[in-house]
Amino acid sequence: MALQPCTETPPETITADLPVLKERGQREVFCGLTGIVWLHRKMQDAFFLVVGSRTCAHLIQSAAGVMIFAEPRFGTAILGERDLAGLADANDELERVVEQLLSRRPDIGTLFLVGSCPSEVIKLDLAKAAERLNHRYFPKVRILNYSGSGIETTFTQGEDACLGSMVPVLPSKSNDEPALLVVGSLADVVEDQFKRLFDQMGIGPVAFFPPRRAADLPSVGKGTKLLVAQPFLSETVRLLMKRGAELLPSPYPFGVEGTTAWLRTAADVWNIDQERFEGAIAPAVSRAKTGLERYQKVLNGRKAFLFPDSQLEIPLARFLSRECGMELIEVGTPYIDRLLMDAEISLLPAGTALSEGQDVEKQLDRCREARPDITVCGLGLANPLEAEGLSTKWSIELVFSPLHGYDQAADLAELFVRSSERRRRLTV
C-alpha cells in the first residue's frame, strides 16, 4: 500500500466581519455521545461501544428511550473503580469486552470505540487500542475510534467526530471524474427522495456519507464534490477536502427555499439547465408549499428565540423567518464555522442577533425579557421555561426526526406550531 500525500489545505477565504455576541460560561448542552442514538440507526452493521462510566451509560439509555429494548447496536464498557485507580489494566479489560461482544454478535462489521470524559481523563489511548484490535479482527470487523466526550464535543459534534474517524479509511477514487458525495446522516426515506431527484436531473454518480452499511464506504479524491446536508460537520468536511474533495458551499436543505438552493448548487456543477431542474423539483415543491401554508398562517409574525444546542439553529432560523414569517429575537448556536455557515448567514434578515457559545443565566434573562412566542432549547431548559409560561420546542427532536427536503418541510414547520397549539388548547 502506498502512502497518500495530503493535497492542498482547504482554502478559508472568509474575512468579512460578522457581529456576533460571543459568550463563555455555564452551558446546558448534551455531549457528543448522543450522536450514537441516530448514527446506530443509520449504519446498520456498526456497533458503538462507549468506553466510559455509568453516567455515560445512563445518558445513552435516557436519550435512546425505548430503543434500548430492541437489541440495540450500542453499549457501554463501564470503567470500574479498579480501572480508574489504575489497579486493572484497562486495555486488557477492553480487549476482553470486545472479544465477548464480537463473539456474541457476528453481525457487527464495524466497531466504533467511543471515548468519553472518564476514558480521556485516565488517558486511555483508544486509538492504539483500535489499532491493536484491528490486527486481530480486520478484515472481518473494522475497529475505529473517536471521542464523544463532553470535554471535547457538544451534541451533534459526535457525528462529526464519528464521520471524521471514517475519512482516513475511505477508498481512494479511481478517476478524476466528478462525483457527488452527500455528507451528513439523513433518514433513509429522505436519502431516497434526494437520490430520485438527482437521478431525474441526471446528476451522478451520487454517494451518501455515512452509508447505510458502514462496510460500504464511498470513495473520495479529486473530482469528489461535497454537498453537505448537516451544518455541524466541520472536521469531516475539512478532512475530506484534505483528501482532494471540493466543497460546494450552500444553504442546507431545510424548507422549500433551502432544499431548492441545495439541489441547485449541485445542478450548477453538473450544468443542468433550468428547465430540467424545474421539471424535476416542481411536483415536490408544489406539495411542500401546500403543506406549509396552514402552518405559515399560525407562525407568521410570531417571535422566536433559539438557544444553542445542535448547530442547526442558523438554518432553522432562516427557514422560520423567510418561509414562515417569524421574527427572530436571538439565534444562539454553540459554534459558528464560517466555511460551512456563510451561505446561510447571508440569508438571515439584516441585523439578526446572533450569539455563539453560552452563558446560560444571561441568555435566560434575555429570553425572559423578550417573551418569545416560541423558544427552541434543550430538554434541560424546556420544562422550567414552560412553567414560566413560555412555549418551547425541544431541539433534540430537530436532530432525531427526518426534516430535510421538500416532503418534510411541513413537518418541520409543524414542530414549531405544536407546542404553542398545545398550550393554547390547555389554557382554560
Ligand code: SF4
Ligand atoms: S462523556 Fe462525559 S459528558 Fe458525556 S455522559 Fe459521559 S461523563 Fe457525561
